[in-house]
Amino acid sequence: MRLTSATAPFTDDAPTIQLATASKDPGPRPDGSRTPPRHRRGGARPGHWRPDIEGLRALAVGAVIAAHIGFFHSEGGFVGVDVFFVISGFLITSLLLRELDKTDTISLTGFYARRAVRLLPAASIVLAATLAAAWLWLPRTRLESIAIDAAAAALNVVNLRLAREGTDYLNADAAPSPLQHFWSLAVEEQFYLLWPLMLLAIAMAARPLWGGHFASAGHLARRRTAAVAVVLVCIGAASFFLSATRSGPDPIWSYFGIHTRAWELAAGAVVAIAAGRLKRLPSWAAAPLSWAGLVLVVASVFLIDERTTFPGTAAVLPVAGTALVIAAGCAPHRFGATMLLGLAPAQYVGKISYGLYLWHWPLVMIGPAMLGIAEPRLRDYLVLMAAAFLLAVATFHLVENPIRMRRALVQVPSRALAMGGGLIAAALALSILASLQPMPTASNEEATDITAGDATVWELLEESSDVDTVPANLTPPLAEARLDQPVLYDDGCVVERHDLAVPEHCWYGDPDGGKTVVLFGDSHAAQWFPAVDQIAEASGWRLLVMTKAACSVPDVREYDPKILREYTECPEWKDGVYDLLDEIEPDAVVAATFDRKEVLADDPDQAWIDGWVDSVERLQESAGEVYYLADNPDLGHDVPECLAANPEDASSCVGDLAESVIEPERRQAVLEAVAETGAHVVDPVPWICDVDGGTCPGIVGNLLVYRDSNHLTATFIAALALQLAAAVPLEPASSQ
Template identity: 30%
Template sequence: MQPVSRAAAHFRADVEGLRAIAVLSVVAFHYGVPSVTGGFVGVDVFFVISGYLISQLLLREIAATGKLDFLGFYGRRAKRLLPAALAVTVATLTIGYFVLAPFEQKEMAKSATASALYAANVWLLRQSTNYFAPESSLNPFLHTWSLSVEEQFYLFWPAFLLLVSRISQNVLLIALLIVVFGSFAACFYLTYGKQAWAFYLAPPRAWEFGLGALIATRPFEDWMRQPGSSRLIVGWLSFAVLILSFFAIDGFMPFPGVVAMVPVFATALLLLTGDDPAGPSALLRMRPFQFFDARSYAIYLWHWPIAVLGTVLVGGTALAHCLFFAMTVVLSSLSFAWLERPIRSSYWLAQRSVRSIAMGGALTLIATVAGVLSFTIAQYVTDAAQAAIVASTSKFSLASESGCLAGFTTPKPIRCVFGPSNYTKTIVLLGDSHADQWTTALTAIAEQKGWRLITYLRASCPVADISISKVYSLRLRRLSSQCASWREQAIAKIKNQDTPDAILLAQFSSGNVKGPFTNLGPHAVSVETWERGLFRALKELEPLGVKLIVLRDNPTPYHPVGNCLARAEWRGLPFSTCSRSLSLTMSDEVFEAEQRVVSSINNARMIDLTSSICTDLVCPAIRDGIVVYRDANHLTVDFTLLLKDRLAADLTAAL
């Protein structure tokens, strides 16, 4: 959260308190505080506040002098932002060297370099990074995307305000309205098409800054000075709506888009209703909020690297997160007292703006060099063992490599055929990525047995006839109705185009059901709903009169096993630290529900390979010298090939 000079921006304690709430909400979200599913909108709150304070500063300078001191503006930002950012970057890269595996260090170094150049948002977009996906929690510089958005916005904003305000106040207002409505239109459109663009890029976020800027104009400032009880009512209602948004919004909603209007307009109205002591200002002025505001920028910088690296070292328990927060407060206080405040108040830097600009350039160069150096070192220390782990977890199935796994935005089923031309039986594989992971082994079996294998696969679309979500999912990047449509089309193709001897169904069962194993959060379904959904799917296939074989979902460790193994090898720890107890990797409830369904359907069978993946007590990360898991829930290609003979025997018996 980037600071603004109190004097220059005509200090309002309520705005300072609001900024504290914004940064604390983000920290609460990142630290997994229960129910704070929308804490990430604290960034949007700060965008509005920033637009208000910075635009207020610029407009008052223009009104007083008729011009802008561009060097002074950018010099002030450089000395306020870059010293703390450099400290966090160097500290994170240094600690990351000892904590993370070399391949993780390389990714961290790339993100650090992008962050140093204030291009983290563009880098994350190019990497197709989903801010809400579990794998994003491995990037210590993920949070710097918002700082990049802000600095990109302020590259043109001062010149824009100077240009339009010189013409007239009316032109200024019209120009700001054009920015707000134009940017929001782009944001709305992209949210439902290319939502990562709407989330990460500055132009679709400009409306949030622009709305804050509107409130900083003279007509709105004049209105703020007028007394009235209605302002108090609006203020308290806006405050309540803002707090509620931290709990009501979640990462599965179409964000930013229309959803972002809730915290953004609540913040704008809070700014507009002023600092009446009878309003929310009475709370926001309290000393705890002022304390956290003074350190808000440092808190924002430090909290996420501490969480990422700390979780790798000690885990992500509630107690650990409390410790991380305490460390964040301590480090941010030290940063504020010993680094930020002395440099901001430096008389030598204040004498000439060019000194601050030069210092900023030097710090940016140092941070960039640190990122490049970190990458180079990680490249150098990558040995054969590290390379082998990465290679094993980077290999994708035959179907994926052949373009047969439909992506999140592919609405129609893709029919692929594998196996010999002279076949004796036809097996259809229907399912999601947990079906796809078996295609290399199944193709080998088909070649060996003289079978034809036909696949219908789509990522994150289970065979069970359920509704994953009522809204567009940012995590899955599609409407849930597309899964139902895909399933119907795939089954229609099987009925009309294929003449199978058996249909093999595989899916990420426990990941779709409420409980400790789900990755769908509040939009997961109950065991009962899953049971009914699987029953409907099998019942629809039953009239074909062929064997219906349900492959029990594999145990899932729910942590990135490849990363864990690479870290263990790097730090000299036993690979067993990456194994998981069997009871923590599977849902017996889901399995029992699926067994009930299978027993109620004619010609239905179930195959359970659990005993070949895990022992009676433990699911190892490496078995018979082979890495078991590609990520947090998929098996590696090499390990599925290790199970090929067992799978072939079970399939033959089921047929």
């Protein structure tokens, strides 16, 4: 389920889509004739009720919700965001162009005041309610991050934050934010920040170019509209090119960024510009066009899924479908898609859909915890969505409509802007307050203090599964657990997914060492750096780190759910690493990989086994000794979050060893196959789990073992240096 797909679909200025604003008739002349209104262009802009657009809103928000709750085969429901972008581009551009036609200018204060009155009250209530719910029901370890999301949402930059966080490999195991659905509102607001300014600039340039003393108002308006169309086409073409070419290599930024979404808003804007011509479509053509558009939108929900490169070219399907429905609706016709989209239930859902959108995602993410449901099912989500519907109804009738219809705000833009600024300031204040909330503690008792390389960790392992309370001297503290990582990340020695460069600066250990050991693999190799570095430095060896995010050591084809495609950069990068190893001829290589990978093969398990053998044999061509460091258990739940939620019952966060070892039969087969190559096999499970008791504790002494569900903390790894030194003996270089 793509959890990053929702939108803020309602940025028009009225409770209905009432767009008629033709110039008033100035009345009869003294001679009885009538003066035509100044460049009457009402027919060129949408000026009638559009139930088809209201119905499209209902369809779009319904598709998004269906995808988020896992409603049958609706994985592609995230395309609702694209429907909303086209609608918003059409409506806002129509409003701005009508204002230009009527006044030859655009009131920026009026425009942004309407945005504030329309969007901020409901959004602010949802932000405040979500922060409160997160404080009450979510693990305290998540509150600071959610508070930052709230601040970013209030400032309309949450899409940039989500893009940056989404590309951070350390956050791969983090749960989605209950506020990440604000990303599309941020995209729209960023577009609206620039689009009125561009239209105003075009209008100002048009006057001296085409508005001479003898030029008619109609001539100026036509030239100005043509200029706007040219700018839109250029923006749309550039954005579509970026969407088509960057969505594959850079899926996170492409999904959240305005640079790959602007063409969707531009598509709606182009329809707004062409509305005057589109209204002359014959009804026999308009009706089937509207049905064709609706079919494209509905089909995209079922044809597009999580593995589709998106937005890319795939977004053409919902965007073109939405544009067709809106374009066809500019012309009067019968028996079109409005027969369905105009039904009363769809009209009402469309009317309240802004609030429905705002409320649904926090309930999806926090609702199960509120109800005490560990593993929610579809029926549970349906109950939560019923609650979201009721909240949306209340928000519409008690907040949205009363505020945006209040004359004191509508007629005085400065008051509306002041209200908007106050709401943003209040949201920021609540975010700061939430981020300062302390982590809950069970007692002031301290556990046995364990230092790096201390054998005590081994001695305390057996009794650690029975620890009841989180110790006051827990290291690292729960609030800092996710940051307890090797320095490799700050040094740029864990190569990002799309980077093919082989770093040659990642030398550690003893810089003057006479021998070289290489740490090779993905983040599950990088996590062992604190212990390997200790051993190398103590033994007088140089340590070279070659690690890449999510890049498996075994020679296999793998699908990466983060980039939604085959991870082709991994084998390319490893080829460069092998070339470097051939050059330096290391004395030893320590290789490790996360075992939970999706292998693209007819027999994935056998391909994984064979891939390990092939890679180990390739390493043996360059290195003196090869050590296969098997993977650690994956507890299946975020340990710091669990401990924060259960500070007086730490034993509830203990993992079951039998359930935590990933693919145990395949793992054993790899151990045996690699051993047959002559490489050294190291199994760290007995250092981390109580093998006899069959448990994997989250706390040993005063040390936090895991920083998420499967990565060990750097502090705990450092304490395992003695165990690792016995398994990977680096003979002191001075004795050679």
